[in-house]
Amino acid sequence: MTTSLLTSPASALLVGALALLFTRGIAHKIILLGFPVLALILVFHAPTGSVTANYLGYALTPIRADALALLFGAVFALAAFLGALFALDRSSTLELSSALVYAAGALGVVFAGDWITLFVWWEIMAIASTLIVVCGGEKAYRPAFRYALVHFLGGVLLMAGIAGEIAMSGNTTITSLKPDSWPRWLILAGLLVNAGAPPFWAWVSDAYPASSWSGMVFLSVFTTKTAAYVLMRAFPGVEGLIWIGLVMAVYGIVYAALENDIRRLLAFVIVSQMGIKVAGVGIGTPLALNGVAAHSAAAVIYTALLVMVAGSVMRQTGKTRMSDLGSLAAAMPLTAFACMIGALAIAAFPLTSGFVSKSMIVDAAAKQHLPGVWIALLAVSAGVVLHAGLRLPWLVFFGAPKPRIAAGDPPQSMRIAMALAAVLCMVIGIVPDGLYVMLPHQVTYVPYTASHVLVQLQLLSFAALTFYLMRDLLKPQPGITLDLDWLYRRPGAWLACGFDDLTAGAWTRLVSGINSKAAWLHDLLVTHHGPTGTFGRTWPTGTMAFWTTFLLGAFLLIAALG
Amino acid sequence: MRDTRRTSKAPLTTLTGKDMRKAALVILIVLVLFDLVVKHHEVFGIDGTFGFVAWFGALACFCLILLALAVGSLLRAPESTYDD
Structure with missing residues (x-):
């Protein structure tokens, strides 16, 4: 068991993260790239079945390597490598080390077979990802703090749910659950916080763009996709997830269509894409779950690629607003x-990874005869042209030229990382069987039929036509779009300040009351026991003799009478 | 010399743009006409009708843009709103 734990992919990345802190130069770069590769190798050599242990009377399964875990493990390790390659020039050791810890946390969650192990890795992810946001610089401190607050809230909900579930069922194993008790609702709520679901979705667009040009690549990969993975494990087929997912998908499109900052736009895109996956989990059929797994794998790569592009533009031009780019x-x-x-x-688009993965979820809705869900998924598939599908490349790379911007392609390591990610997007799209054999359920799915290709081409081309005709309405405008985080950044902050003032006033009154009573007591003692006080001053011998005689006389009188 | 360059360049750019728009229009029409020869896997009835996905894609995008504009008119605020 110990050997299995030490040779797990997560442990390898933790060792790598530690080693990064003590190395410099070429050794630093070798470790940064080498340990994700080692983790990838270890994913494919993970012990088949489960590794179990006992801790404080609880049955733990630190490693459960089934098909779903292997798929997510491989994709996460690959993404860690691409992110590390992209960040090879990054000088912040804290960010790079945190990134490897973050990746280790994600792999730990993926291979965890019990709720206790999962929770430990879950919190490791929360801490490491907060540090990555912090490494974005001084402007990132407040977003990082809010990010930490939201994620610790999610962690508290998850922990309370896990504790309740174990207390009620006595079972620590992660299995498919029905949300029919308060602990299970709490677990679901904790998972949805990390998935970017309402009402806490704003943490994605608040914190991710505040990170550095390299940090957001790691952030875009792990937290939300890990949440999708655990939702697949624990709550497949929960109908409410369909509607939550669709709301997320539409929200992401609408907010991205209004956004001016390319990295905030991509943050909204992440929520939108997560919405499709959450809806897929809600549909819950084997085809839908295969679709969620495949779409998660594809989304990890193409989202990382788009975030790398945004990071390159940010690093090379120093600008992230589309109104300043073109x-x-x-x-x-x-x-x-x-x-x-x-x-x-x-x-x-056909021949890309999105085509062979997202369509499985849409088809699953059709096969389950869910017309409303199917039509909504089709609509959000068309809406992708409003953000990263067309608007982003159009405005940044092909739009109206702006005053001359001194820029060029980024350094070689960043170019190679982007090229590798782009090649993967195409390879998965052209040869999807390599991805399909890793899916958790045995389902036959043929993406390349004439009907399917035609449907997708028609959908995208006519959506693009609408975008072209209405493009002037979607020109980037300065400003932000208020989100649900306004509730805790404005009224919530006022309430907190009001509470703070109230408690501070009460405390001040309490302290001054105690002080005045203490002063009164002090004065009283000084009056009676001070140098000039009745009991403190030196009495004349005659007075002493008089009082002694008086007391003895009184004593004798009492004794005689008694 | 400078004036000549301008006049020779401007019409070429316009022509290219026009050509591209014409080509795009042809592609759109051809894509819809393909519905006459490609049989769709009809599930809900409407999805098998001629040109359904084409007009639906355009309409969905139109509605999403309108929704975005409505949200924008209600919730857009200056970047300094939170003073972060």
């Missing part, structure tokens, strides 16, 4: 090409 394709050709591949993949 016509960068000539100056940054490879970045523009990578952006186009990412845009095609997220739009589920």
Whole structure:
């Protein structure tokens, strides 16, 4: 058991994270790239079945390597490698080390077979990801603090739910649950916080864009996708998830269509894409769950690619607002090409990874005869042109030229990372069987039929036509769109300040009351026992003799009378 | 010399744009016409009708843009709103 734990992919990344702190130069870079590769190798050599242990009387399963875990484990390790390659020039050791710990946490969750182990890795992820946000610089401190608050709230909900579930059922194993008791509702709520579901979805667009040009690549990969993974494990087929997912998908599209900052836009895209996955979990059929798994794998790569593109633009130009950018394709050709591949993949264009994965969820809704869900999923598939599918590449790389921006493609390691991610998007789309054999359920699915390809081409091309005709209405405008976080950043903050003032006033009154009583007592003691007080001053001998005689006389009188 | 370059470049750009728009229009029409030869897997009835996905894609995008504009008109605020 000990050997299995020490040779788990998560342990390897933890060792790598530690080693990064004590190395510099070429050794630093080798460790940064080598340990994710080692983790990837260890994923494929993970012990088949489960590794179990006992701790404080609880049955733990630190490693459960089934098909779903292996798929997510492999994709996470691969994404950690791509992120590390992209961040090879990053000088912040804290960010890079935290990134490996973060990836370790995600792999730990993926391979966890029991709720206790899962929770430990879950919180490791929360701490490590907060540190990555913090590494974005001084402007990131407040978003990082809010990020930590939301995630610790999610952690508290999850922990309370796990404790209740174990107390009621006595079972620590992660299995499919029905939300029919308060602990299970709490577990579901804790998972949905990390998934970017309402009402706490704003943490994604608040914290992720505050991170550094490299940090957001890691952030975009692990937290939300890990939540999708655990939702698949624990709550498949819960109908409410369909509607939560669809709301997330529409929210992400609408807010991204209004957004000016490219990294905030991508944060909304992440929520929108997560919505499709959450809806897929809610549908819950084997085809839908395969679709969620495949779409998660594809989304990890194409989202990372688009975030790398945004990071490259940020690093090379120092700008992230689309109103300040435009016509960068000539100056940054490879970045523009990578952006186009990412845009095609997220739009589920044929021959890309999005096409062979997202369509499974849409088809699952049709096969379950859910017309409302199917039509909504089709609509959000069309809506992708409003953000990363067309608007982002159009405005940043091909739109109206802005005053000359000094820029060029980023350094070699960043270019290679983007190229690898782009190649993966295409390879998965052209040869999807490599992905399909790793899916958890045995379902035959043929993506490349004439009908399917035609449907997708018609959907995207006519959505693009509408976008083209209405493009002037979606020009980037300065400003932000108020979100649900306004509730805790404005009224919530006022309430907190009011409570703070109230408690501070009460405390001040309490302390001053105690002080005045203490002063009164002090004065009383000084009056009677001070140097000049009745009991403190030196009495004349005659007075002493008189009082002694008086007391003795009184004593004798009492004794005689008694 | 400079004036000549401008006049020779401007019409070429316009022509390319027009050509691209014409090509895009042809592609859109051809894609819809393909519905006559490709049989769709009809599930709900409407999904098998001629040009359904084409008009639905355009309509869905139109509705989402309107929704975005409505949300924007209600909730847009200056970037300094939170003073972070």
